[in-house]
Amino acid sequence: MSNYILKYGRDERVKFISHLDFVRCFHRAVRRSRLNFVFSQGFNPHPVMTIAQPLPVGVTSECEYMKVGFVTDMSCGEIAAELNRCMPPGFKVYAVYKLEGKEIDLTKINSAEYMTEIECSAPADTQALMRETELIVPKKTKSGIKESDIRPHISELEDLGFRDGIQTVRMAVSCGSAYNLKPETVVEAMKKYCPGFEPVFTASHKRRMTADGAEIL
């Protein structure tokens, strides 16, 4: 009985699955596998697992993390292969790490890097945007929609070009429990602060999640 850190991702095929549906989907994958969950003690036992960040509907990713308890003799490589055998097509487990103690803390994750495609008639000037000292946009919080300055939470914003009506940008933004910034909110700011930029539709892919600049796994 050990705790493991999994690094996994999902592609276009399964990007519309909600966070809760993914949790159930993962439970079922483990039930199909030769792995066994560690169950919580108590009146209504449930598998012990913690997902670092809920992945929003519509976003693909190659850098999700979870901590999960398994009862198994398999090696980390075998666990990854077994999960990949049992997950529905479109999910992939990249790496499995067996925790000795608390050497990896998923709650320390504080930055995420996204590739975002924006359908628009003319591209936004991202360099001009990054020269702004504040970017005030409405942001959803637990207590409703509030005006928030997101500028301190964008560490990088790079224009990767505009082709066939699609502007692609790479961005590194705050994520985690302290402050979580979604790519769409950055696009909101681009719309507000970049004259002539009218986004029609946005699609994002999460590439990296880091804790104080370092990748977890």
Add this chain to the structure above:
Amino acid sequence: MITLKDKILSGVMKPTRYTGGELNAVIKDASKVDIRFGFCFPDVYEIAMSHLGMKIIYHLLNEREDTWCERIFAPWEDMERQMKEHGMKLFALESGGEASDFDILGFTLQYELSYSNIVNMLRLAGIPPLASERGDGYPLIYGGGPCAYNAEPIADIFDFFMLGEGEEQIHETVDVIKQWKKEGGRSKKELLQRLVKIGGIYVPSFYDVDYNSDGTVKSIVPNDPNAPAVIKKRIMKDFDAAYAPDKIIVPFGEVVHDRVMLEVMRGCMRGCRFCQAGYIYRPLRERKPETLLDLANELLGCSGYDEISLSSLSTSDFSGLPELTDGLLKVTEEKKIGLSLPSLRIDNFSLELMEKVQKVRKTGITFAPEAGTQRLRDVINKNITEDDILKSTALLFAGGWTNVKLYFMIGLPSETDEDIKGIAELAGRVLGVYFDIPKEERAKNISITVSTSSFVPKPFTAFQWFPMDTREELVRKQRLLRENIPSKRIRYTYHDNKTSYLEGVFAHGDRRRCKTIIRAVELGCKFDGWNDFFDFELWMRAFEETGIDPDFYTSRERSYEEVLPWDHIDAGITKEFLIRENEKARAAKTTPHCRLECANCGAARFGAGVCTEKRGVRGE
């Protein structure tokens, strides 16, 4: 890459209803199969994916290398809007291909209130709803399932229907269509002439219906030499050996029945006189416990579900139940899997069994006495006594259950106000049973719910000749019952009678009703089984505009001599038997169940199941 699909799906609730790609969904190369088959369920994903029949047909067809069966469901309103906005047509979940490109679209006819969705789906597919308006080159449209037994109101829409159980029939049908395609796919009529030779295939356009001046049916006569005068239903004689899929699709989002379903029996031996399923699925056939245990292990293993449920019309009548539950509990306890046993009867209810399966949570339990007095329970042949009900609920209360729901019907034949008051009195006596248990021995917070639905007489039941209560009368009875509920601890809920009324019109409808359905869909009717969408006034407008008096179908008592719109269909039981049952109902006399005594219903000619078991007094 941003795709059109991304844009459409970002604008709808629950996008995984439309993405496909679930575990165990079958993907094939469309260019390498002979037949593309669309299994169409005229309701939303969560309902469709809960349907056992679909799982059977889907995997059965996909085991054929020459056929690719895909799923096609009714899009929810938000998706329909998006589809129209972006010029997208009705599509299949597996390939995303358009429904109109398929060879066959098979609709399952589970309930009358889904008829408007069938027409709406065809419209969304760009397929003309009337069979006569579909030239060669359109997919063949067929229907199967319980409502196919009286499919007259939708007869003009379908090219053909399959009556009864489809496991063999569907293979024969696909074989014929494949051969016909290979020969160059000549006229549809010629294909239908070949299909009609398959047992259980009903081609409505091969029959002429004449009417009397009073609006009743005069005759139903074949107009094609290949069409039989009477179409007989098909059944799987050896149910234990009948195909059962060892894989099931596992949805991403939650569906209604989100679990492994084990079909333990087909048919029911009870013969409740209102119950269409109890008659049309005869004779009762069982699977062996060992067959079911193997299947359970396969299905749990391939799906990863943590719940399994037994499926049948009356689970407690399954003779292998103790052996099966013992075997299942070994698996479920070890793997922390929940076992649920729906459809238990009050009279042979076993507390021991309930304790076994509900180890942790004591959730609510529903019993269905159906009627409030013994006289009326005898009329409907429910064959349970008040003593059964009180004894069972006493066991439940003593076992710690406090949430009991009692289900009844109102508007049953011969029902009087005394019968309605009897429902309230019975609920009161159940509450009394609870209070008879010493305070320290009973659980707190008793909750008794009385729930009523409105009786709809259905074809192929002993009550098919009876009229329905008018909506005014049903409302009066609901009010009368509410006034008589003796305690605040008993909650009373009832089913809306407008949908029941429409169900009654559909159930007894003839071919003239088809234009009304098409008109109703043009006016905007769809998802009639959903309160959010059901628009009674719109339906009434459709009736008026098509010159149909809906009361004609619900308010008339029919004579035994009247030609019924479904008289050319043989559902396995004889009309003489239904007449005998109807007469016994009028005399409040009961009929014993099939294991006690054969009632000569006619199903014995299939030579299967309970009809071949040794039993009581006389054989058939």
